Amino acid sequence: MQSRRKLRFRLIVSFALFGFGLSALFAVASLYVRAKVENQLINASLQNDVDQAIENKNANPDQPLRSQLIDAWLWSDRTIYKAPLAWQNLGTGVYDMHDVEPDGHVRHYKLAVSRKYGLVGFLSYDISREDLGKRQLITGLVSAVVLFSLLSLAIGLWLSRKVLKPVSELASRLRDFRKAGRAELLAPHFADDEVGELAQALDEYSARLTAMVERDREFNSDVSHELRTPLAVIASTTELLQGSPDLTDKLRERLKRIERASRQATELIEALLLLSRAERRGPTRGEITDVAKVASDVIESQRPQVRDKPVEIELIQKGSVTVNAPPSVLSVALTNIIGNAIKYTLEGNVTVEVDKGRIDVIDTGPGIKPEDAERLFQRGVRGEGAGGSGAGLGLAIVRRLCELYGWDVSMRPRSDANGAVATIIFDRSSAQTA
Structure with a gap:
């Protein structure tokens, strides 16, 4: 069975779902693009910076290791044991690392590693701030999704009330006309739009229906009058004939049958007229x-039907x-x-x-x-x-x-x-x- 819901409810739900879906899609797309671009930029920056530091040290061995970014280390293959244990076996590349500090705080950072010319360079980049920014972005996007969903719901409520107001007014006028039993024109009360066109169609239908009902009512009255008149004549004539003293028993019985048939025909006409009008008369x-x-x-x-049976x-x-x-x-x-x-x-x-x-x-x-x-x-x-x-x-x-x-x-x-x-x-x- 198909579910039946009010048009206003469906309009409100459509606006709410549209607003929620659009804002949610925007939020997911924003997060994806941010994460993708951020990861690519950080990885490329770290790798380029550590490669540049190795090249500078190789060209100028007497100069200290210089980097555009902080937290840089350089060891040779013989002194790599001084590096943190988790770093020692890492190959060239960028790694996502997590360390637990003495105070129990988890430090999240990117580690770029380069192995060239017997040297091993490390460059770390703390991305805790990026994590905080990401969480703040997610919070903002979720808030935006909720806000836009509520805004869409409010707009749906307002628009549904405004758009469906003529339809509700049309239904109200139809109910009032049915209660009052009058056929007032609907179209003059509405603008020249779709609802006005519907009201005009209802007026035309009402006019045709009223004309048809009026024709049926006149036909029923005419038929009732034309049939009841001869039946009344038959009933009165049979009643007079039954009062004659010279009637035989057989003829008297036939007159009674005519009287019963006349009465049945009168009752049938009355019942059929009630049905044609769909009117319950007490x-x-x-x-x-x-x-x-x-x-x-x-x-x-x-x-008489059972005489021969x-x-x-x-x-x-x-x-x-x-x-x-x-x-x-x-x-x-x-x-x-x-x-x-x-x-x-x-x-x-x-x-x-x-x-x-x-x-x-x-x-x-x-x-x-x-x-x-x-x-x-x-x-x-x-x-x-x-x-x-x-x-x-x-x-x-x-x-x-x-x-x-x-x-x-x-x-x-x-x-x-x-x-x-x-x-x-x-x-x-x-x-x-x-």
Whole structure:
């Protein structure tokens, strides 16, 4: 998983790392160049000086040994034993030497040796001061690295605040617009730069989105009005016809079926309008929906589907459960679940159990595979044995309605026999168990 960090944090870290890396590289390069040049200069100076002293002594034996540098010694091959023991076997060259003085102090010096004409010359050069200077240089460079790193960090903080201020302001205005529910233009509040260009793009997107939402809202209102009007006519006409004294029982039963279908269509329209608006509408004042009553009505409306099949539908109420939701929403959800159970059950029974903030629909159909249980709630997915009927939208609508009201819907195969179990668990805020 890719790590997500704020842009300001990344900008600050980039400046700090850049400053630290640049100053550290400068410090390392300075130390290397200093050490390289210093070593070459000291070695060349010492070697040239001791060679020059030997040449002068050989040309003028009566003159004392002279050197431009101090601490010079000259012995012959016969008197070399007078030299310090550590020097006696050294050949021509420059050596890095360390001696411990009587007071315990370690003396660091360079020793140049030259062997010519039976003479052995030594020239020492104390580099303790160079060591002190090197330590001081290192201390100064480390201080410079820390100082430049802190300076880079401060610059990063200042620049990040200044550079990202328009972006933060843009995000703040977007949050304010979302809370206020208004669509004020963003571009006039920002300069003509990249952030202003982003604000203008957001304004254009907001305008298109608002126009699309407005078109959908008008379409939904028109569809709702145009569909509810004929359904109301059908409902009122069937109600009047049922009051006629000369109706036969068969005709009266058909009128009841028309009335149930009209009521289901009205409830479905209301539920679909809620989904299209992504709007959770509670019941009217004092209206609490009884889950068992709605389940009973749905079962009665679905009984015509089992006339030609040896299937029994049973409602078991183990407790009284009410939900704070419109009856139409619960009716549409249960109609799809119970209707599916009846459609897939060729023989046996369909049991609807209401108990403890939940409702279970248990059938004796062919069942489902555990890996297919979640897929059945996707649009266009139908269970095995569905035949040519249905478009695979019923359970998808149920899932969306349950998500809108905070309910949990699921399906699973039965563990004790063939068949499936569909369950709706109502959330605590909308479900009350007696």
